Amino acid sequence: MRSLLSLDNSTASTNSTNHHHKWVGPIGHCVITVDVNGSGDFRSVQAAVDSVPANNRENVVIKISAGYYIEKVVVPVTKPYITFQGAGRDATIIEWHDRACDRGPNGQQLRTYRTASVTVFASYFSARNISFKNTAPAPLPGMQGWQAAAFRISGDKAYFSGCGFYGAQDTLCDDAGRHYFKECYIEGSIDFIFGNGRSMYKNCEIHSIATGFGSIAAQYRNTEEEKTGFAFVRCRVTGTGPLYVGRAMGQYARIVYSYTYFDDLVTHGGWDDWESTNIHTHNRNKTVLLGVYKCWGPGAEALKGIPSGQELDYNSAHRFLVKSFVNGRHWIAPSDS
Template sequence: MRSEFYSFTSKPTSFSETRNVNTMMHKISILSLHLLLLLCFHPLTTTADGNFTTGIDTWCDQTPYPDPCNHYFRRHNGYRLPTHLSEFRAMLVEAAMDRAISAQDKLKMSGLNCTDCRKQAILTDCIDLYGDTVLQLNRTLQGLSPKAAGEPCTDVDAQTWLSTALTNTETCRRGSSDLNVSDFTTPIVSNTKISHLISNCLAVNGALLTTGNNDTTITDDPKVFPAWVSRKERRLLKFQSARTVPANVVVAKDGSGHVKTVQAAIELAGRRKVTSGLFVIYVKRGIYQENINVRLNNDNLMLVGDGMRYTIITGGRSVKEGYTTYSSATAGNLLILIVLIACDPGIEGLHFIAKGITFRNTAGPAKGQAVALRSSSDLSIFYRCAMEGYQDTLMVHSQRQFYRECYIFGTIDFIFGNAAVVFQNCIILPRRPLHGQSNVITAQGRADPFQNTGISIQNSIIQPAVDLKPVVRSVKTYLGRPWMKYSRTVILKTYLDSFVSPVGWSPWIKGSTYALDTLFYAEYKNIGPASSTRWRVRWKGFHVLNKASDASAFTVGRFITGTAWLPRTGIPFSSGL
């Protein structure tokens, strides 16, 4: 199908007047954790074994999941009672990391004896995901340490990485449902209580977020700017023609470049001994039929194409063909594989940037989940790119992400995942689904009330794709539905064409009440024929935002701390509303 590109229910209740269960749970948890702060001023300093057990109970009992906390510290010697909340946080992160390592080892052992291809695919995902969980927890522990060897991190950074660690465990758990396999991974890792331990980390770090100094604003002082982008590299994204970009590697199908495939160029970048500066890959115009993967530790990579019309990376994998939504499995290679499935490109390295490229999945609407792009890259940017697919087109899996002037095509849940992500000045184009299906734009996957994740769509356009227009009156289109209990999606100052359902949002399944009280869906000053909130859903979790101060929490500057990392890239962005 031809791609298309363009130039550029009740009376609503105010956000300040509405108090849903999600907000109340936040307040209760924060209040409980502030009791821990009192311990900072009245520390328990006794260290005898019996007193430690009693004392650690006092700390653990204030967390959302005290039992796994108490159980772990009672069984592991060598700890002393914390005297400050930050010390307790470090203990919790270390405990979670220990359990994550144990869980990954158990999954590896299960993989050695697994002969079922579908289970092998799921185990491959889980081993990968738990490996990344260990990395995120270690990154948090090292970054927050007063003796950190590298750049210290903020509590906001820590909350992002802890959110990613928890998202990874949930992604592993959900792999079985993709391939209609009974959940066999949860029993393998259940005794580690890893998810509950990470949730405790999130809650304690969340309490520190309310009291600490977490200013992430960047000034023009060159010493403050992130070291991974030089002044020269910042200008790369301002080139109108990709042909003038001073690339490290050129990809060309006709052999006129250094390599013929995008993955070959990515692997060359991965062999660098020093990854502190951007590695630029220029991908000449052409259709590249391949699955690409930017692995962990292949950081500071930039793909630049000749424009989204001309540089296209395409594949056709889907769940119907035996892939999971997250990643692609190779039987028997369970311990080292870090690739993706049901998706074409997968991005994991830090600070990834793409400009002028289309990521396409051609599986079609009948093949089920079929991802065109999966990104788990922290501080990643997609500028003037397109993502084309049907169900599950774009998996914003985790971390902080920014999409500017992008085009996103799909049918069901076609922007989904649990990143903290802002889409700014983008065009979102629901396509024609199968007969009897509805379109759902977002399915956000926030599983814990302390995860600092969600989907924010700002100053964008939502309108039907060309193939939907002939049948637009017969297909319902919704802004989103709750994939997880604390799903969070906000639409700000966006044009909503008339085909969007007047109710706006959909339950997960027709008639279901799942997450309707605990989700957070909100709209702020949208425009267009479907922007009226008069007939919107009446869920406790839905809000019409009337104050700029409320809506600004979901902007680039505040939601993804964009002013701390976007200025040096040269990418245009608006930090506020």
């Protein structure tokens, strides 16, 4: 398997020659096996992560055999360069069931960000051919405290290929850092992709299980200086509605769909710019970017010609079409983009 870090190695080697900087990236390769039935090095994914030394400098591939791994997993910030490699999106599943209203060991409510079945704080994390689930029941609209994340990515330069993310409200916490999702399946009902990541979703299926109403993406960019935003490229939006395709939870939120197919599930108006709940909104229509470019399908018409959305031209859309949006040329191998 070609590492997504291979470009970093070659680039850094050149830089170290030219500028006399010692390369401190991953050196070497290590494989750890996990099998829930006991045939691997470990039975649990967390035990495998725990075995990786702090300040790891190797590319560590954790091969996770087919099966259900019912556990809560955390990859700490001190353990970069880890890959979770499953046996297939439908074969290898890590799942847990926390909700925001549940109480943690300290007796306090978990709140949304601590509900994730898998949380990654480390940089240079990747996952391939594996699914992450939060199995808490889906809330009815208006229910409080039922946010239940399947995955939280808070590390920089994270790559996902052929992965599944399953939940209802707040399925995927795209929290912080640069991230690239390729050919993934993401399922949920309300704000099921949310956070302030700088992320590209390419050739993904975004599947709504909303009842009553739902929303796909809630983006939190709050200042003009932040480079964050969600770029959806050649995706498919399927499932049930009515559905907002994006909500601007930050004053400068950016969500752009390009070349994306929409089922007939988009609510009239398509976008929610959060004006009704934010007191700093008098210039919001000038600072929020909720855009579409060459989208299609029966639901795409609901996104056109509305005040809170924008139909982009090529010059406006181009930066959201290419992996340089996440500086991908520097850390994603060409075969992986």
